[in-house]
Amino acid sequence: MSRYNFKDSEAKWQAAWEQAACARVTEDPGRPKYYVLEMYPYPSGRIHMGHVRNYTIGDVIARYKRARGFNVLHPMGWDAFGLPAENAAIEKGVHPAAWTYDNIAVMRAQLKSMGLSIDWDREVATCHPEYYRHQQKMFQDFLDAGLVYRKESWVNWDPVDHTVLANEQVIDGCGWRSGAPVERRKLAQWFFRITRFSDELLAALDELERWPDKVRTMQRKWIGRSQGARLFFRLQGAPAGWSGEAEERLQVFTTRPDTLFGASFCALSPHHPLTTALAESDPKLTAFVADCDRIGTSEEAIETAEKRGYRTGILAEHPFRPGETLPVYVANFVLMDYGTGAIFGCPGHDQRDLDFARKYDLPVVPVVLPPEAEAAGFAIADEAYTDWDGSLINSEFLDGLKVEAAIPAAIARLEAAGDGQGEVQYRLRDWGVSRQRYWGCPIPVVHCQDCGVVKVPEAELPVRLPEDVSFDQPGNPLAHHPSWKTVACPNCGKPAERDTDTMDTFVDSSWYFARFCSPRAETAMDRSAVDYWMPVDQYIGGIEHAVLHLLYARFFTRALQACGYLSVEEPFAGLFTQGMICHETYADETGQWLSPEQVKTDEDGKVVTLEGGPVTLGRVEKMSKSKKNTVDPEAIIDAHGADAARWFMLSDSPPERDMEWTDAGIDGASRFCQRAWRIVSEIAGQGVAAGAPLPSAFGAEAMALRRRTHKGIQAVTADIERFHFNGAVARLYELINALAGFKAKDEGDRWAAREAAEAFTRLVGPMTPHLAEALWQVLGHQGLLAESAWPDADPALTIDEEVTVAVQVNGKLRATIALPRDAEKQQAEDAALAEPAVQRALEARNPRKVIVVPNRVVNVVV
RNA sequence: GCGGGUGUGGCGGAACUGGUAGACGCGCCAGACUCAAAAUCUGGUGGCCGCAAGGCCGUGGGGGUUCAAGUCCCUCCACCCGCACCA
Numbered sequence: 001m002s003r004y005n006f007k008d009s010e011a012k013w014q015a016a017w018e019q020a021a022c023a024r025v026t027e028d029p030g031r032p033k034y035y036v037l038e039m040y041p042y043p044s045g046r047i048h049m050g051h052v053r054n055y056t057i058g059d060v061i062a063r064y065k066r067a068r069g070f071n072v073l074h075p076m077g078w079d080a081f082g083l084p085a086e087n088a089a090i091e092k093g094v095h096p097a098a099w100t101y102d103n104i105a106v107m108r109a110q111l112k113s114m115g116l117s118i119d120w121d122r123e124v125a126t127c128h129p130e131y132y133r134h135q136q137k138m139f140q141d142f143l144d145a146g147l148v149y150r151k152e153s154w155v156n157w158d159p160v161d162h163t164v165l166a167n168e169q170v171i172d173g174c175g176w177r178s179g180a181p182v183e184r185r186k187l188a189q190w191f192f193r194i195t196r197f198s199d200e201l202l203a204a205l206d207e208l209e210r211w212p213d214k215v216r217t218m219q220r221k222w223i224g225r226s227q228g229a230r231l232f233f234r235l236q237g238a239p240a241g242w243s244g245e246a247e248e249r250l251q252v253f254t255t256r257p258d259t260l261f262g263a264s265f266c267a268l269s270p271h272h273p274l275t276t277a278l279a280e281s282d283p284k285l286t287a288f289v290a291d292c293d294r295i296g297t298s299e300e301a302i303e304t305a306e307k308r309g310y311r312t313g314i315l316a317e318h319p320f321r322p323g324e325t326l327p328v329y330v331a332n333f334v335l336m337d338y339g340t341g342a343i344f345g346c347p348g349h350d351q352r353d354l355d356f357a358r359k360y361d362l363p364v365v366p367v368v369l370p371p372e373a374e375a376a377g378f379a380i381a382d383e384a385y386t387d388w389d390g391s392l393i394n395s396e397f398l399d400g401l402k403v404e405a406a407i408p409a410a411i412a413r414l415e416a417a418g419d420g421q422g423e424v425q426y427r428l429r430d431w432g433v434s435r436q437r438y439w440g441c442p443i444p445v446v447h448c449q450d451c452g453v454v455k456v457p458e459a460e461l462p463v464r465l466p467e468d469v470s471f472d473q474p475g476n477p478l479a480h481h482p483s484w485k486t487v488a489c490p491n492c493g494k495p496a497e498r499d500t501d502t503m504d505t506f507v508d509s510s511w512y513f514a515r516f517c518s519p520r521a522e523t524a525m526d527r528s529a530v531d532y533w534m535p536v537d538q539y540i541g542g543i544e545h546a547v548l549h550l551l552y553a554r555f556f557t558r559a560l561q562a563c564g565y566l567s568v569e570e571p572f573a574g575l576f577t578q579g580m581i582c583h584e585t586y587a588d589e590t591g592q593w594l595s596p597e598q599v600k601t602d603e604d605g606k607v608v609t610l611e612g613g614p615v616t617l618g619r620v621e622k623m624s625k626s627k628k629n630t631v632d633p634e635a636i637i638d639a640h641g642a643d644a645a646r647w648f649m650l651s652d653s654p655p656e657r658d659m660e661w662t663d664a665g666i667d668g669a670s671r672f673c674q675r676a677w678r679i680v681s682e683i684a685g686q687g688v689a690a691g692a693p694l695p696s697a698f699g700a701e702a703m704a705l706r707r708r709t710h711k712g713i714q715a716v717t718a719d720i721e722r723f724h725f726n727g728a729v730a731r732l733y734e735l736i737n738a739l740a741g742f743k744a745k746d747e748g749d750r751w752a753a754r755e756a757a758e759a760f761t762r763l764v765g766p767m768t769p770h771l772a773e774a775l776w777q778v779l780g781h782q783g784l785l786a787e788s789a790w791p792d793a794d795p796a797l798t799i800d801e802e803v804t805v806a807v808q809v810n811g812k813l814r815a816t817i818a819l820p821r822d823a824e825k826q827q828a829e830d831a832a833l834a835e836p837a838v839q840r841a842l843e844a845r846n847p848r849k850v851i852v853v854p855n856r857v858v859n860v861v862v
Numbered sequence: 863g864c865g866g867g868u869g870u871g872g873c874g875g876a877a878c879u880g881g882u883a884g885a886c887g888c889g890c891c892a893g894a895c896u897c898a899a900a901a902u903c904u905g906g907u908g909g910c911c912g913c914a915a916g917g918c919c920g921u922g923g924g925g926g927u928u929c930a931a932g933u934c935c936c937u938c939c940a941c942c943c944g945c946a947c948c949a
Contacts, residue, residue, distance in 0.1 A: 003901095214866060214944080221865075221945060228949085254949060267949095307947085333947045343949045351863090352947060427948060546944080652874045652887065658942095660874070664888055671901095672887090678902090718878085726875070730886035737886090740903095806882040811930045813882055837916090851929050857881045861929050 004677035004771065006641030013773040014115055022786045023062075023117040025073055027532040034070035035533050036062045037513055039541030039549075040077045043103035043125075044084060047110045049581040049623055049661060050542070052633045056646045057578060057655055057725070058540050059116045063766035064720050066117070067790035073533050075516040076111065076118045078104050080127035081440045081505045083161060083177060090471045096439040097467070100127055110634055114642045115769050117786065122519045126508035127439070131515065133462030134524035135507060136444035140455045141563045143445075147193045150453060155432060157185040162475050163436045164189065166504060169548070190443060190501070191430040194555045198223055198426045200569070201554055210574035212656075215546045222547050224427025228255035229411050230340065231420040233266060233316035236325065242277035250274065250316055250328070253339030253425055257414065258406035259346040261395035262367035264357055266316045267309060267331035269341040275330050278312055285310055285330065292332040307356040308332045316344075319419040320396065331356065339425055347384065354384040368403060369393045431552065433504040436476040438469055440502025448489035448496035456498075457490050463498070476500055509549055510556035513539075513571055530566045539572040546577070576723060579658040583629040585618030593628040620660050631661055643768035644669040650725040650767055672733070673771050676764065679740050680775045683757040688750045690758075690780040695748045702752035708738050709756040710797035716763045717790070729767070735760050754779070762791045807832040808859040809841040817858075825852040832858040 017023070027033075038058035041051055062074040078100075085096035092099075104125060111118070124131050142148040156165040160178035164187065169176040194201075202223045205216045232249035242248070250266065268275045270289040279286045288310040308331065315325035326344065333352055334343055347357035348366040357364055364380050368390040375393055391406075392398040397413070398406045414420030434443065442463040444456040456463050466484040469477040478484060478500040489496035511524075517533040518526035550572070557571040586594040588609060599615050602608050607615045623630045636645050648669035653659035698706065712735040719728035739757060744750045758779055765772035765785050776785035800821060805828060807815040815835040819828055829850045832838055842862060849861040 217866065218944060224948065226948070252949085256949080331947095333949095335948065338948045340949095345949085350949070352949080425948080543943085654875080657868090657875095662874090662888085665874080668888060674901090722878095724876095726886085730876070733886050804882075808882085808930070811881095811928090816882060840916095849929065851881095853881055853930095857930080859881080859929050 004674055004774070006643060006673065006770070009774045010113070010115060010642055010770040013770045014112065016773070016784060017115075017117065017786055020784055020787065022066075022784065023072075023074060023119045024121055025071055025119055027529055028071045029532065031069070031071040033073065033533060034065040034538075035073045035536045036065065036538045037075065037516070037536045037540070039539070039545065040079050040509070040512060041107065042079045042082060042084075043100055043107055045103050045106065047107050047633050049631060049633055051111075052114065052645060053578055053581060053649045053655070053659070054540060054542070055111065055114060055116055056649045057576070057723075058538075059114075059118075059646075059769075060650065060720065060725065060766040061538055061540075062117050063769060063786070064790070066786075067762075067765070067788065069789070073516070074116075074118050075122040075519070076116070076120065077122075077124040077512055077516065078107075078126065079505065079509055079512075080104065080125040081502075081508055083437065083439070085439045086437065086471065095467070097127065100125075100439075110637075113634075113637055114646070117769070122516050124512060124515055124519050126441075126505075126512065129462045129464055131512075132441040132508070134515070135441050135503070135511070136456070136461050136463060137458065137524060138511070138560070138563070138565075139444060139503070140458070142192065142559055143455065145559070145563055147196065147559050147562070148190060149193060149430075150188060150190050152186060152188045153191075153432075154184050155187050155189055156182045157187075159183055161437075164432060164434060166432050166506075166548075187434075189432045189434045190499075190503075191432050192507075192555070192559070194431045194552075195426060195428055197555055197558050198225065198428050200558060201428075201551070204554075204570055208570065208573075208575070211572075212575065212577055215543070215550065215575060215577065218546045219551055222428065222551065225424060226255050226426075227424050228253060228407075228422075229257040229414060229420050230423040231257065231260075231319060231344065231414060232418075233319065233326075233344070235328070236315040236317065238274065238314050239277050239281075242274050244273070250342055251340040252342045252344050253423065254344060256346065256349065256407070257410040257420070258392060258395075258398060258401075258403055259349050259367050260318075260320055260344070260410060261392075261398065262346040262348045262365045263318065263326055263344045264347055264362040264365065265345045265353075265360075266326050266328045267334050267343050267345055267356070268312075268328065269334040269336040270330055270332065271336035272330070272334075272341045274314075274342075278314075278330075285312070288330060307352060307359060309356060309360055311360075319414060319417065327362075329356075329360075337429070338427065348380045349384050349386055351384045351386065354380065354382075365394055367392055367395050367398075431504075431555070433507055434501040435504055436479070436500075437502050438465065438471075438477040440505060441508060442478070443499040443501050443503060445499045446487055446489055446496045447499060448491060448494065450494060451489055451491040451496075454489055454491045454496070460490075478502070506549060506552050507556075510552045511560065513553070514557075514560065514566060525565055527566070531568075534566060534568045535571055535573045538574045538576065540576045540578060542580070543577040550575070576656070578655050579653065580622045582620045582658050582660045583623050583631060584620050584660075584662075585627050585629045587616045587618055589614055589616075591616075593626075595628040596631055598628075622658070623661070636666060640666055640670045641673065641770070643771045644673055647672060647729070647768050651729045652726055654726055655723055672736075673768060675740070676736055676760070676768075676771060677775070679736055680757045680761060681778050683739065683753045684775075684778045684780065686744060686750045686753065688747075688754045690754075692751060692754070695751050698748040698752060699746065701742070701745075702748045705738060705742055705749075705752045705756055707797050707800065708735065709752075709759045710793045713759055713763065713791050713793040714798050717793070720766065725767070728763075732760065732764055732767075735763075759791050761785065762788065803855045805832075805855065806857045807835055807838055808857060809838055810861060811859060812841075814838050814841050819855075821855060823854075825854070828852045828854075828858050832860060 036058050038054045062072050066072045080100050085100050088094055088099045089096045139148060156170050158165050158175035158178050158180060160180040165175055170182050174181055202225055205219055231252045234249055270292040279289055309329035312328050314328040316328050318324040345353035345356060347354040347364040349368055366378055366380050368385060369375055369378055370385060370390045388403045390403060392401050398409055401409060411422045442465060444461060444463045446454045446456060448454050466481055469481060471477060485498040485500050487496055487498055513536050514525050514530055518529035553571050558569055560566050561569055586599050588594055599607050600610055607617060609615055621627055648665045712731050715731045716728045742753055744753050761772050761775040773785050802818050803821050804816050805819050806813055807817055815837040817831050829852055845862045847860045847862055851859040
């Protein structure tokens with residue numbers, strides 16, 4: 001028996017699928033559609049194992065759904081703008097475009113070698129003018145719809161990458177890419193008004209039933225809706241004109257207006273306009289603010305920083321108690337970006353306020369009485385009572401009300417007196433998209449001295465990136481370019497300047513899934529195509545995009561809908577987040593990391609360097625270049641084949657969990673492919689032709705095999721549907737093992753063996769498509785397996801006539817008995833009691849009770 | 863601190879709505895084939911006691927509900943992830 005030659009086979013079948021255009025699709029209203037999408041890759045240079053896992057999972061779904069009769073859209077593209085291309089330009093002197101397109105060519109070939117059933121006719125790259133011209137049009141449409149605006153604002157400035165970051169891109173006060181501490185700068189920036197959809201984005205999460213709870217929870221918290229009230233405090237002693245507006249009262253947001261009678265101070269953020277106004281004539285306050293800034297926002301600083309305040313001498317009048325005032329402090333724990341940048345402090349019911357009050361010796365008056373506590377003598381010690389469970393005390397007209405009732409009562413009183421109003425606050429901020437970079441989508445506007453911001457006329461789109469740029473000075477090459485930015489104002493014709501910023505690359509990835517529906521359309525999307533294909537039925541990718549990309553894409557889809565581009569509100573009906581690929585780490589005696597190719601296992605099973613030197617085994621960690629524990633997919637596919645790589649990716653570890661890449665694992669997968677080839681080939685040679693008629697009779701062993709076959713079909717189908725690929729793999733091992741041990745003695749046996757082999761081949765098809773195609777041919781079929789239907793299980797053969805029932809005495813297993821399926825309870829009980837092991841365990845006692853669960857268990861209780 | 867997750871053999875992991883714990887794979891042990899090796903095939907493999915039949919223990923620890931718990935409830939521990947002075 002010849003070995004399976006994966007190299008020839010994989011090349012042959014990839015060409016055959018290409019020839020037959022198996023994965024090419026068009027809209028077909030007569031068939032149910034299914035849109036499977038894996039997150040598109042950044043063309044960094046070569047594919048990595050994370051890509052292999054991601055695209056294997058997606059391809060299994062695509063091939064399976066196709067076999068089930070769906071019209072399957074499964075496209076691929078490139079997230080092609082971004083910083084690494086510019087870094088390559090700086091380091092290697094290669095143009096970002098050349099670098100990117102070269103990488104795409106390499107990675108496309110690598111992905112094709114995996115045998116993915118992708119409609120490559122739909123490929124897009126976001127750096128292509130034919131892609132970004134539509135994005136520029138969207139930007140202008142959003143501008144007209146009020147979904148894009150320009151604002152002078154404090155931004156997060158990454159001093160290493162020389163660019164602005166969105167709030168979502170700042171992690172622990174550092175840039176998400178560079179890791180450098182972020183600085184604050186004031187710049188005119190373009191913003192997407194994501195907050196217009198705050199409530200919709202939040203509410204719709206409840207409907208996204210096929211999304212992981214974890215992702216939905218993270219988005220909910222990110223949007224951070226809180227309901228409360230805005231209060232207005234009249235001030236005594238504030239400098240005139242501090243707010244720059246007619247209204248000079250201090251605005252404060254609270255979720256607990258019910259606790260207002262417990263207020264003992266107000267506090268301003270160090271960046272509050274009133275603070276700034278006061279600091280002008282108060283050097284001590286200026287010093288205090290500088291001090292607060294120094295402590296910064298790093299995670300440790302926050303945890304250990306004590307509550308500090310500066311007493312301004314200003315007094316705030318209590319809205320409910322005429323004549324009573326609260327001292328106004330500037331405090332280091334009050335954030336300018338949330339609420340109004342000012343608070344009132346109620347020490348009895350907020351821990352931070354309590355810490356602050358204790359430090360500055362302010363009154364602590366409890367106003368909410370816990371359910372079991374006695375009003376007399378109730379006092380707050382070290383812990384504020386923050387629960388909502390309780391009723392109001394020391395609060396005049398609110399006394400006796402439950403918290404839930406006191407909140408609206410307090411708001412009603414504030415509104416009646418003009419001292420406040422009910423309000424909802426969000427943590428979510430508008431999305432700043434201006435980036436001071438070259439390799440991104442140019443913002444299609446012109447700045448004119450006379451006309452202000454003017455859209456570039458549609459006929460002139462796209463605004464193309466200039467090709468002749470230099471990277472020899474830091475900052476934005478577009479701003480440095482000698483001529484590119486200089487244009488005539490489209491409105492008045494006078495000299496004007498282009499916006500030299502480009503869009504955040506997350507904009508590119510916020511609509512690519514919609515472009516795939518009609519990738520060559522003259523408009524951004526052909527309405528009938530996008531309405532046919534969208535939403536994506538199954539989106540697959542890493543958990544790291546739980547907030548950023550997945551929230552932006554949800555916003556964008558709503559914005560596109562508002563501008564008449566498409567009909568859906570949510571882009572991704574189903575989301576699956578796969579785990580990461582991990583590998584053992586190795587270090588030499590100097591502590592330097594070693595790559596898996598730099599070590600070997602010696603005769604004693606010890607890991608040593610190639611020269612036999614000592615190696616320290618480290619933890620199993622996420623594959624990363626810094627730890628050197630990566631394995632190159634191309635080398636694996638070259639040595640073992642794409643099918644083996646795919647099979648190992650799907651084996652053992654559930655796809656949502658992290659998996660460990662091991663040599664033993666990929667060897668096992670190779671062995672499986674060879675074994676399947678050997679066993680199925682042997683059966684194919686037994687003389688029963690494809691499509692041979694059902695024999696008149698089967699022996700007991702043939703029937704047993706047929707049952708296993710049909711149960712296998714049922715189980716594998718269910719496992720794929722549930723994303724339990726490791727379970728499907730296990731069932732396929734069982735089926736091939738059953739087939740390996742089966743000795744055919746008559747025509748019925750041979751027919752049953754062929755039936756099993758065919759079922760196996762079809763079921764394994766989505767996972768190891770080349771091998772399956774080769775087996776299909778060996779089994780004598782003319783057409784492609786990739787174009788064949790999924791097998792159906794015969795219900796009559798998935799149910800056993802005889803079942804094994806567990807027999808317990810007092811819940812402890814004592815025997816198993818064979819019974820006809822759905823036997824009478826009495827029959828089961830009698831058979832159980834007849835078991836010698838049961839009698840022994842009973843020790844001559846009489847059963848008190850016998851519990852019979854049909855087809856499962858008999859429990860004898862004494 | 864808040865929110866979420868995970869914990870089962872030497873290892874990865876299975877067990878749908880509570881009903882034979884350890885499917886399947888890896889590894890290991892024994893055997894067959896072979897001059898030998900590789901490959902392949904057959905059998906075994908949770909722990910303890912026992913020649914065996916069989917028995918006892920066992921799903922992070924402790925407690926509970928139930929005829930029956932990996933699965934449900936309470937509590938504690940460990941690790942991982944996310945958010946974090948959000949008023």
